Amino acid sequence: MSGESQRLPVSTDQDVVRVRQLVRTLSVAVKLSLVDQTKLVTAASELARNTLVYGGGGEVVVARVQNERRAGIRIVFADQGPGIADLELALTDGYTTGGGLGLGLSGARRLVDEFEIDTEPGKGTTITVTKWCR
Amino acid sequence: MPLSSDEASRFADLLKEHGESLTTRWTELVANGLRGRLSSTELRRQIEELRKGFEQALRAGSVHLTDEASAELRAQLSELSGHRARQGFNATETAISVYALKDAVLEVLDNGTDNGGLRDYVAFSSFVDRAALFTFDSYVQVREALIADQAEQLLELSTPVVKLWEGVVAVPLVGTLDSARAQVVMERLLQTLVDTGSPYAIIDITGVPAVDTQVAQHILKTVVAARLMGADCIISGIRPQIAQTIVALGIEFGDIATKASLADALRYVLGKTGNRSLSGKRTER
Numbered sequence: 001m002s003g004e005s006q007r008l009p010v011s012t013d014q015d016v017v018r019v020r021q022l023v024r025t026l027s028v029a030v031k032l033s034l035v036d037q038t039k040l041v042t043a044a045s046e047l048a049r050n051t052l053v054y055g056g057g058g059e060v061v062v063a064r065v066q067n068e069r070r071a072g073i074r075i076v077f078a079d080q081g082p083g084i085a086d087l088e089l090a091l092t093d094g095y096t097t098g099g100g101l102g103l104g105l106s107g108a109r110r111l112v113d114e115f116e117i118d119t120e121p122g123k124g125t126t127i128t129v130t131k132w133c134r
Numbered sequence: 135m136p137l138s139s140d141e142a143s144r145f146a147d148l149l150k151e152h153g154e155s156l157t158t159r160w161t162e163l164v165a166n167g168l169r170g171r172l173s174s175t176e177l178r179r180q181i182e183e184l185r186k187g188f189e190q191a192l193r194a195g196s197v198h199l200t201d202e203a204s205a206e207l208r209a210q211l212s213e214l215s216g217h218r219a220r221q222g223f224n225a226t227e228t229a230i231s232v233y234a235l236k237d238a239v240l241e242v243l244d245n246g247t248d249n250g251g252l253r254d255y256v257a258f259s260s261f262v263d264r265a266a267l268f269t270f271d272s273y274v275q276v277r278e279a280l281i282a283d284q285a286e287q288l289l290e291l292s293t294p295v296v297k298l299w300e301g302v303v304a305v306p307l308v309g310t311l312d313s314a315r316a317q318v319v320m321e322r323l324l325q326t327l328v329d330t331g332s333p334y335a336i337i338d339i340t341g342v343p344a345v346d347t348q349v350a351q352h353i354l355k356t357v358v359a360a361r362l363m364g365a366d367c368i369i370s371g372i373r374p375q376i377a378q379t380i381v382a383l384g385i386e387f388g389d390i391a392t393k394a395s396l397a398d399a400l401r402y403v404l405g406k407t408g409n410r411s412l413s414g415k416r417t418e419r
Binding site for chain 2: 013017020024034035037038039041042045046049093100101103104106107108110111
């Protein structure tokens with residue numbers, strides 16, 4: 001497990017675009033396939049926007065990771081927002097407390113290989129996702 | 135420290151008495167900073183006006199830059215920084231136009247006329263500092279306005295609605311589709327539908343790098359709005375990786391026709407209409 005990591009603040013819509021660009025650049029660098037690049041970039045876009053809209057802003061850390069066999073990208077989205085009260089409900093397709101389609105969180109989980117969520121009401125939310133090269 | 139009204143009037147006297155030499159020296163100092171990118175006659179005119187502005191403000195008993203008596207001076211300063219910002223000078227080069235007054239005054243004081251000494255100079259200096267800071271603020275505001283203007287121009291540039299065929303309009307989307315752009319696209323498309331009387335619209339997303347739920351939602355809303363106006367929408371330019379991502383995300387486009395390429399979409403529309411003339415307008419002629 002090693003590799004450089006980059007940290008980006010998320011407090012405006014432009015920051016979400018920056019996160020997307022950084023994830024795309026690193027995905028190309030670790031040679032993810034085109035489909036996996038697009039999936040990871042889209043997942044990052046969803047989660048970064050959640051950090052902004054529901055978490056009230058936060059930060060994103062993007063890192064290259066390596067296990068015995070494969071390289072990959074790990075992204076951590078952290079905010080100090082209100083947290084998620086009912087995780088099961090939040091991960092249900094079509095459920096939203098905002099004005100979206102309700103597919104961001106559940107959809108992002110399907111787009112990546114590993115998905116971890118750590119949240120507590122009033123204490124913020126941290127989501128860690130990983131995508132490995134095939 | 136603020137100026138006393140006494141000091142203010144002494145400085146007004148100084149600015150008047152040594153007007154000629156101050157303006158000359160001041161202009162020289164500023165010209166050095168701007169490295170000849172502004173003609174010296176033009177610069178001298180600006181500086182002379184600024185000197186008069188300072189003189190009048192101080193004469194009128196202004197002790198703070200925010201005073202009523204300084205209104206004229208403030209207007210001059212914002213105009214100056216607006217000019218500099220639009221001509222592409224940087225913030226330092228803009229602020230130096232004001233700061234140089236201090237050096238010029240110091241040199242005049244050095245040249246003999248003992249006009250009150252250090253205390254006066256320090257007080258006057260802080261007045262000039264505030265004027266320079268004000269210039270800096272105005273400079274930043276003008277630059278921000280310029281950037282906002284450019285962003286808006288970019289928005290306009292990047293969202294054309296083109297007529298592909300009689301009765302078929304197309305919107306080639308390129309780049310990031312955020313809420314502001316989605317709004318512009320929708321307005322343009324709906325207006326073009328009315329203007330051309332087209333029953334078909336093709337939204338091409340070949341140039342959109344990632345289709346997430348927000349982008350999909352914007353596109354869906356545009357399609358629904360176009361349908362309300364009686365036009366059919368086809369979404370084209372769905373590449374393999376985008377298709378797989380959309381499926382994984384769980385986005386459903388329902389009964390909206392989608393095609394891999396713009397050519398497919400046009401063929402589909404023409405096939406549907408049996409290649410007849412599509413426009414309501416034409417049959418009226």
